[in-house]
Amino acid sequence: MNKKFLFSGVVLIILSVVFFGLHFFIKPPPSTLEIQLRSKPAVMPIAYKVYGNPEALDGRFWLVKAVLTNKGEQNIKNLKISYRVPDYIDWTTPNIYKEVLPGQTVVDRFYPKFPSKIINVMNPTPANVEIRISYNNGRETVEEIRKVPFQIRGRNEFIYTDIPVEEIADITDAYDNSYLLAAFVTPEDPIIKYFTQQLQQKVLKGTAAGAFTTPDEILRFMEAVYNFEVSTGMVYAGTLGLPEKIGNTYSIVQRIRLPREVLTGGAGLCVELSTLFCSIAVSAGLKCGIFLTSKHAWPAILSGDRPYPIEATMIGGKGLGKVGSFQEAIRAGEQNFQIWATGGNERIGIQIGFLDINQLQSEGIRPPELQDDVALRKKVDELFAKLEGGGREDKIIIVKDQQQETDGGTVITTTTQPPVVGFNIYKDPAGVFSISIPSNWIVTEYPVPGVSYFVLGASSPDSLNALEVYVLEGFVSTDDAINEIVTLIESAGGQVTYRKVGKKRIGNRQFVKYTGTTVFPGTSTSWEAYFTVTGTGVVGFSIGATNTSLNTQRRIIDRIIKSFRVYE
Amino acid sequence: MMKKVAGLMTVIFLYVFTAFSQTQMEKIKMEFEFKIDDVGNAEVVYKQSATAMQWKILNQTIGQNPSLLKRDLMHQLSAYELYDFKFSKDDMNRTFILTFKAKGVSKYKGNGVWDFKIEKEISPRQVSKNVWYLTMTNTEGNVLYEMYATLKLPDNVEKSEITTDEFGKRVLRYKVPVKKELPVFLILGAVSGVLGIVLIGASFVFKPKS
CATH class of the missing domain: 3.10.620 (C8orf32 fold)
Known part of the structure; x- marks a missing residue:
């Protein structure tokens, strides 16, 4: 027996066993999946059918876009992606990617098919979209669920743009969602x-x-x-359209009623x-x-x-x-x-x-x-009955080129006086100011989320007149204060022209008076604003009339202006 | 993808030429190059030359703010992950070049097979094993658009053909060899095992010289 051969052979057999063992026990590290999620900050119920359609306007109305990249050295297998929106959409049938090679990226978009009940949402409602991602990383099956918050807006609310503020280049960008107005037809x-x-x-x-x-x-x-x-x-x-911060966008949000x-x-x-x-x-x-x-x-x-x-x-x-x-x-x-x-x-x-x-x-x-x-059908019937019964009861003044015209040879005039409304005194909880507001006006504190100096908004029932009160702490001049407000409006796509027109004493304080016009789609608001410098900043208010003259309601407006008081 | 990029350019040019194309026919030639890597990502080059008048108007539109082009492309091509945009223009030769990269352009079907979507309006022609030439023409008003694209698949493509996917959509299907890791330990184990057996056998056959 050749001992050298025998010894070498035994060593090789042992090595062979070791190598086989290494083959079966040592595995390459499992692959990792890099997950990047992009999402839209809000959806408008009026367009719920648009969001569910991947073909609509080249598929731009996705709610979530998942970008998944295999960062490992092994193939990822059986990658499944499913979505749900609790209370609205159950887990969707997963999109399956059988294999994802090392370095490969998969882009998966979620077009939510909301049920028609979403149209009953009347006010902004927080919601979440959940994303369930499961895959085999080469060693085991991994599953994770991620959650992305978004807002479901009220059914009458229309967000004019989704373009982030820093991307807005011109006025048309502020109306980038205009196509969606077709959903209101x-x-x-x-x-x-x-x-x-x-x-x-x-x-x-x-x-x-x-x-x-x-x-x-x-x-x-x-x-x-x-x-x-x-x-x-x-x-x-x-109706009132206000600039609002939604995610990283600033948009005019306007309340638009359904045709019915x-x-x-x-x-x-x-x-x-x-x-x-x-x-x-x-x-x-x-x-x-x-x-x-x-x-x-x-x-x-x-x-x-x-x-x-x-x-x-x-x-x-x-x-x-x-x-x-x-x-x-x-x-x-x-x-x-x-x-x-x-x-x-x-x-x-x-x-x-x-x-x-x-x-x-x-x-x-x-x-x-x-x-x-x-x-509503009954209401339509009543309208036709009204038509058949002689039409409009209110008397009409037909005015053309500022001249009163005759209708059928008879000058028609109206003698109806505007209803007398009471006033409520609004006292600022922080004790900075007080102001009288007609009792039938709708009052909203901090109407624009995230804009802390816009402390109070009020609008008449027909939304033609609006009052806005501002408390800008740290400001030392009224010009700077109004510039700040104008910048806010312009960043939301509005156009503002204004000028300083002098001073006005209200109560025992001197105010700087400004007049101007703010234009948003479909609305042009003429306004007067009064600001005064206090020990801690600038306080003031604006009062405006949308698509009409301030003088239409001059008596009411003057009474609001005269009632403004600042406390130090 | 080509159709959508070309569509966006069409919109831009339509705007550009609306001003002066009422009476005469304008012809625009768009040149694209798509280079696909071995994991389905693409590098896109769009080159555009213009006449003096076209150049003047182009400068007033996208030349002033090319980032708008990026934003619109990201809207149009949301099915992919776009990045690394570059825009350059050569005023002397009235040419601009836009390049960007896109992830997730080809879909992996398994076993080395990939699908690249080819819209039905596009006419494809194979130039070599891994190069295809794509053309498309479109008329908008008085403007005739001719789009030419070179599609370069990975160098190691084994086969490529126009076919339809499981949804009936037209695709360019190509196959690249699947990289397989050699089972080194298994091979070593087998080799050393065989050698060991041979040596042990030999130890009984070849006796040491005394």
């Missing part, structure tokens, strides 16, 4: 459909075969809708009157669009190559002092369109865009599902 709403049927039956008395193919038929339809609104006493009335609410409520902002008009028109089989500027919105029927614009706000209202005829509304709409086509002007605002409602809805910007409502 609700031709399939049972109430709108019912209204349209009633209109066709009782006002239009039917339509000819091939209806709406001729300009006359289109104008007949538009006239029927417009005159219905005027005759049933519908008025133009603003505008129709049965009898009042609407320019954009609301536009979405109502388009809802009825599309329900009747027409194509409709909305022209949008930084200050205004108005609808147009689309036929062939041309739009038939109409100034829907010419329905006016007694409080605004005038009501335009259908012909005037058409003329004004056409004039606005001509100005819009050349980029806009100071009066109607800067051109933002044109919303082709039929086109946008076909691309996925779909309105919410709305339930039939017996009470």
